[in-house]
Amino acid sequence: MDIVSLIAAKANYWTYVILLMVGLYAMVAKNNLVKKIVGMVIFQTAVILFYVSIGYKKGGTLPIIMHGHDHGHGVESVIKAADYINPLPHVLMLTAIVVGVATLGVALALAIKVYQEYGTLEEDEIRKQIELKG
Amino acid sequence: MILPIDLIVLLLVIISAFAAITVKDLLSASLMLGAYSFLLCLLWTVMGAVDVAFTEATVGAGVSTVFCVAAIFHTTRRTKD
Numbered sequence: 001m002d003i004v005s006l007i008a009a010k011a012n013y014w015t016y017v018i019l020l021m022v023g024l025y026a027m028v029a030k031n032n033l034v035k036k037i038v039g040m041v042i043f044q045t046a047v048i049l050f051y052v053s054i055g056y057k058k059g060g061t062l063p064i065i066m067h068g069h070d071h072g073h074g075v076e077s078v079i080k081a082a083d084y085i086n087p088l089p090h091v092l093m094l095t096a097i098v099v100g101v102a103t104l105g106v107a108l109a110l111a112i113k114v115y116q117e118y119g120t121l122e123e124d125e126i127r128k129q130i131e132l133k134g
Numbered sequence: 135m136i137l138p139i140d141l142i143v144l145l146l147v148i149i150s151a152f153a154a155i156t157v158k159d160l161l162s163a164s165l166m167l168g169a170y171s172f173l174l175c176l177l178w179t180v181m182g183a184v185d186v187a188f189t190e191a192t193v194g195a196g197v198s199t200v201f202c203v204a205a206i207f208h209t210t211r212r213t214k215d
Contacts, residue, residue: 008141011140011141011144012140012144012181015144015147015148018148018151019147019148019151022148022151022152022155023151025155026155030155030215031213031214031215032160032213032214032215034160034163034164034202034205034206034209034213035155035160035163035213035215038154038155038163038164038167039155041167041198042151042154042155042167042170045170045171045174045194048174048186049174049177052178052181052183052186053181055183056181056182060182061182062182062184063182085181085182085183090183090185090186091185093183093186094185094186094189097186097189097190097193097194098189098193100194101193101194101197101198101201104198104201104202105201108201108202108204108205109205111205111209112205112208112209115208115209115210120210121160121209121210121213122213122214
């Protein structure tokens with residue numbers, strides 16, 4: 001098994017790890033506050049990608065019951081749960097997306113208040129002004 | 135050789151994430167973040183999570199981009215990194 005097919009078989013999880021590292025790097029090493037917030041959004045969506053990848057099945061269809069309307073014709077079709085993608089991680093991640101946007105809004109509001117107080121968004125200049133004041 | 139669409143979308147997601155944290159302009163960074171959210175919406179559709187896909191398209195790519203642009207309108211576009 002060569003290395004390309006080894007990576008392509010788990011491409012979702014490799015992408016998850018790369019996005020997690022990109023977001024963590026931006027949160028720790030970037031100097032601008034908005035860049036840190038962008039890193040936080042990338043980190044959150046990486047975790048959402050991990051959860052959706054857990055529920056994915058190769059060859060599975062959408063989690064909507066097929067033949068749901070033929071009860072009146074006397075033909076009862078059997079529902080096989082193995083044919084459907086697992087919808088439980090999707091439902092959890094719907095909440096996570098909305099919470100992520102709320103967190104983004106609060107973080108940007110705090111960044112606006114910091115800008116009104118110090119006149120800059122750069123972390124080192126803010127730290128310099130705090131040292132001059134105190 | 136036919137490339138599968140999910141690998142192409144995953145590659146574009148990684149490229150746009152790197153672009154969002156490396157551009158030297160905050161307005162460009164927030165628009166690249168909107169493009170990143172929209173590519174993630176395509177990825178959820180490919181992976182069969184359609185409810186997550188349209189929540190991401192409205193809330194992630196729509197509202198969060200508007201929030202970022204409004205915050206940059208109230209502060210500044212200038213950045214050092």
